[in-house]
Amino acid sequence: MAELTQNEKRLLASLAQEQKADASRLATMLDTSPEAVVQWAHLAEEKGLVSLERIVNKAFVYTDEGKQYVQNGLPETQILAAIGQGSTLSDLQKHAAFKIGFGQLRKKGLISVSNGTVIKAEGASTADDEAALKNPKTGGQRVKDLIRRGILQETESAVYSVGITAAGRELVNRGLDLREEIGALTRDQILSGAWKDATLRRYDITKLPKRVYPGKTHPYQRLIEEMRQVLLEMGFTEIYGEIVQSSFWNFDALFQPQDHPAREMQDTFYLKERLPLPDGWERVRDMHERGGDTSSTGWGGTWNVEKAEHCVLRTHTTALSIQHLAAHPTPPVKAFCISRVYRREAIDPTHTPEFEQLEGIVMDKGVSFRDLLGYLREFYMRMGFEDIRFRPGYFPYTEPSVEPEIYVDGLGWVEMGGAGIFREEVTAPWGITHPVLAWGLGVSRVAMLKMGLKDLRLLYRSDIEWIRESPVCREQRPSKGGRT
């Protein structure tokens, strides 16, 4: 049984004397309001200690109009009294109660009018109506009529009768601790020591609290932070750059031929603005046209400067990686970037025109394709993907290229981004003489897998209910990977 409050105990103590009493009487005894008594009685009733009975009393009250009539008689009584022998209609009309009184008399058939003279019916009397007015409790049609006429009003009032049950009496017989109970602890009680003489009321801990929604970061951002954390732990430097890039850095510097389909208007957001080419652009041109000083044949044809100047919203973060390498051509370089990229795609559950891409690069003396596979395995392992395999892939700016795949229960092998070693055609123009391992992946794809999302749009047009309900911590995983 839930604990009794101080007030319930006091109520029971009073009832032990009275057995059964009205709430108002108990209120006087307990120096409180009848409403409070009812509230305590409800609590005690739930515990089976008291019985609570609601007694409804009907009563009639007079309206202001009704009060007048009680004093002066109903209008019909007044008019009836005023009718003498040979009373004319015009005489009676002077009477204040004429309008209502005359109408009522006519309706009740107590009078008739003949040639302007008003004649009482035989034995005409309003005594029964007057009786109904004086004693409405008798009820009947006449009382109903008085109510309808707005002379009387019927009111209901409830009184509560509280009685003690056998269980309640038994509890009282066992003795009640009637010391003062404390609800909210006050500063005074704490400082004065009053709390020592008081009982701290026990609360019902089975009641649910009001939901509080803490402020927090977006679930998708938390995944991005997890990836940043992994890469920072692996010793990578974070890079950042402009969204607007020239086609030169976005495509040409990555040895994408100028007629490559990915460069077409239908796949890329082009801008009307143009940017000047950086120093050294001629080496990129030579690489495209005939392979520069490397063993490459180049793409042949003529490389067009103006095409390279056209600006785009970056289509991949590789545009930033190559600029970072061009600025830091000496080893070692370990860098990463997680940023938004733009593709001209219509919005549907699995495509958005902008999304986050992660890219990592490692440039050092003696690094090889084998090391690239090692970095990939390490990264995915730390992200919680333990089954990983490698398949040949194709990307215009890497050779060899590889597509890592992870095994997901229920889905099988799922492609997870792409990787490779930057082609010499990409690195040679900037004096980079050591291999550059590079890998990238669409972060939103990982989000779909990790959060079980079916619709990418939820990431960018989020239902706040989803954010409120997404726990910050899903499951702690022991850190996997590494050499320890």
Add this chain to the structure above:
Amino acid sequence: MAVIGLPYKYLERLTGTDKDTIIARLPMIGSEVERLEADHADVAFFPNRPDMFSVEGAARALRGFLGIETGLPEYTVKPSGMSFTIDRKLTGIRPYLGSAVIRNVKLDAESILSVMGLQEALHWAVGRGRSKVAIGIHDLDTIKPPFHYIASPKTRKFVPLDFNRELTMDEILAQHPKGRDYAKIVQGFPLYPLIVDADDHVCSFPPIINGERTRVTTSTRNILLDTTGTDQRAVQVAVNIICTAMAEAGSTIESVEINGKQTPTLAPEERTVSVRECCDLIGVDLSAAEMAALLEQMRFGAQPDGNDKVRVKVPCYRADIMHDWDLFEDVAIAYGYDKFAVGISPTFAIGRSHVVYTTAAQVRAILAGLGYLEMMPFTLTSERVLFDSMRRERSPRALSVTHPISEEHTVVRTDILPLLLEMLQVNKHRELPQRLFATGDIIESMKTTQRLAAVSMHPAADFSEAYACADAVLHELSIQYSVKESADKALIDGRRADIVVAGKKAGVFGEVHPAVLNAFELEHPVAAFELDLTAVPGYPVPGDIPLLHGR
């Protein structure tokens, strides 16, 4: 990716092994098995390997990869005695031509499908949708050499494939389905490319459509191949890929004389590569003989030349071999991506986060502490949302994309606040109060910088809440600021303030104007705040971007 249908029976016959063995190893040669059907597999191959876009080509590569037949496939070419002339007027239009005669063709349902599939895939991957290269295949027995590739007046008439009446070339562009698809490649030239035979019969209107006269059927025994285009190398690659695939299917190839030269030769190119360089790149120790054997498995001719060299013969269909590293990738594929003992280089570097992202993380922590939920809206938006709904003037500093994909995504945001109001609109049926923030990139005058915006919507949201939030954030970011009356029409006059940092406006806060609330269909007051994060002490501020003008 080009998806090629590989019928099991034909594939097994050409490869010489069972389909299960083939399917199990297909991903490891560089492909994705898209679907397994009852009688065939749909397999996607990479665009750099158009030589695998036919059952014959895929089987040739698989025979090597599976060790059934390795080394260079040799193709013999006899002169056909036929010739082709090229009209000089084609120079600015579509100047390059390749051709070959293919004899003893035995086309059955499967091989005809394979050839058609190859032609389509080549049009896409090598031909760039026929603009760079287009391929025509003709029944040689319906026409007479010599053939002529000419620039023709547009009024020339002939019966195009699938039609039963003559059309002018312009009518073909307007009426024939293929004409409508590819008209943009030739429209605008004064003359159109045309291939005719000795008797002036039309073979083809490249890159649009063949003539009905030369239609290839299952009874066709001899074929004339034409490829035309704007890039000589690509045109030749297409010829080589088709001829070698047909040779794999049992046909014999004959050359045609073009400009005094016999073509094709189907001869390999030679490259000598370093074993050391290859081993360093892929991270596997190989001897010259081992490396040569792996290359042979990928259907190259390969001979060790001393300890560090391998002489490689590259088959004529391998257009993707542009650089020595392209061969090294094939060594790695033959070695097996699944067999690498992976490891990590001991490259030592200290991780370092970028100040833009560390600041963003701090901003998120502050706003979360204030009870705000993060949103991550798009950066692409419209001028309607960005300016009109906000009662703000359209800004010439906003960046427009030239070919937007929808009316909702025409410009890059210059502010985040409007996007947050949109998020409130999306969530207006959710429980109040709603306190949202977003931080991230904006672009003004081409420059990417970062902003923060926060909104609070509930019946008691007011100026003092906006001020309190702004003040707390600015304090936590160590930004010294003052406020002054703002003129921002998105906020209520008398209840709006600019944040001034070092004499410059760095943000604004206040109560959102009811007309703006109406525009976003919001039903409760909104307290709002936005801040330019370049006001954070020590934050990187990008310099002006030097644009090119004129031309």
